[in-house]
Amino acid sequence: MLLEFLGVAALLFGLFFCAVGVLGVIRMPDSLTRLHASGKVATLGLFGLLLGAALLMPSTWLRLLALGLFVLLTSPVATHAIAASVYRRHEIVGELAESADPAEATDYTAVDVTAVLSRSRIQDIIDAQERALRHHAPDAKSKRDT
Amino acid sequence: MTDNSIVQAAIQLILLALVSLLIPASYRVIVGPTLPDRLQAVDLITTLLIGIIVMLALVEGTENFVDMAIALAAFAFIGTISIARYISEGRVF
Numbered sequence: 001m002l003l004e005f006l007g008v009a010a011l012l013f014g015l016f017f018c019a020v021g022v023l024g025v026i027r028m029p030d031s032l033t034r035l036h037a038s039g040k041v042a043t044l045g046l047f048g049l050l051l052g053a054a055l056l057m058p059s060t061w062l063r064l065l066a067l068g069l070f071v072l073l074t075s076p077v078a079t080h081a082i083a084a085s086v087y088r089r090h091e092i093v094g095e096l097a098e099s100a101d102p103a104e105a106t107d108y109t110a111v112d113v114t115a116v117l118s119r120s121r122i123q124d125i126i127d128a129q130e131r132a133l134r135h136h137a138p139d140a141k142s143k144r145d146t
Numbered sequence: 147m148t149d150n151s152i153v154q155a156a157i158q159l160i161l162l163a164l165v166s167l168l169i170p171a172s173y174r175v176i177v178g179p180t181l182p183d184r185l186q187a188v189d190l191i192t193t194l195l196i197g198i199i200v201m202l203a204l205v206e207g208t209e210n211f212v213d214m215a216i217a218l219a220a221f222a223f224i225g226t227i228s229i230a231r232y233i234s235e236g237r238v239f
Contacts, residue, residue: 004153011160011201018164018194022171025190031183034174038190049197053204053212056153063212064200067219071196074223078189081230086182088234 007055014048021045031086035079042075154205161201167194181233185226192222 017040024037050068054061086092171194174187196215203211228238 001150004150008153008156008160011157014197015160015163018167018197021190022167022194025174025187026170031180031186034183035186038186038193041190042193046193046197049200053200056157056204057207057209060203060209060212063209063216067196067200067212067216070216070219071193074219075193078223078226078230081227081234082182082186082189085185085230085234086180089180089182 003055003058007052009052010048010055011052012048014045014050014052017041017045017048030092032083032092035083035086039075039079042071042079046071157201157204161198161205164194164198164201168198182230185229185233189222189226192218192226196222 021037021039021041024040025034028034028037047068050064054064168191171187171191175184175191178184178187196219199211199215199218203209203215232238
C-alpha cells in the first residue's frame, strides 16, 4: 500500500515536470531556452515516470533502469546536436548573439604547423631531407650515366 | 497490474494527461519558426511517447511494453542526431 502510494506520487512528480517542460517549449522566447525546457522533460519528467513504474511494477525494475540509463546517456548528446545546429545556422537571437559570432569563432580543428614546430626544427627537417637527396642523387645520376 | 482500483484509476488519469500533453507539444512542430525548433519539438514528443509507453505497460500490466520503449529511445536518438547533422552541415555522413 505504501509502495503504491509512493509510486503514484512519483508518477505525479514526473507528470508535473512533463507539463512544465511542454509549457516551457511553447512559451520560451528563443531556441536555446526552449532546449533548456525540453531537457527537463527528458530528465526529471521521464525519470519520475520510470521511478513510479518501477515502484508500481517491481518485477520490471531492471528494464526500466536500463531505459533510464540509456536516456541519461543519449538525451544530452541529442540536445547538444540540436544546439550546434542552431549555432551553425546563425540563428542565435538576443544578447547572446553579440558574443557568439560563428564566423569569427576559433577553429580548433585546424592545426598550424609552424606554431607546433619551431623555425629551427623546420630547418633541421629541411636539412635532413636535402642530405638524404644528396645521398641518393649521385646514385641515380650514375645509373643514368651508365 | 495492481489490484487497487484507486491506484489503477490514478494511473489511467496520468496516462490521459500525458497523451493530452502531445497536443500542445505539436504546436511547436507546426508553428516553430526555424527548422531546429521543429526538430527539438519532435524530440520532445518522442520523449513524451517513451513515458506514454511506460504508462501503457503499467495500465495493461504487460512488461514487454518496456522493451518497445527502449527500442523507441534508441531509434529516436539516431534520428535526432542524423537530422541535426543534416541541418547544421548539409549532409548526414
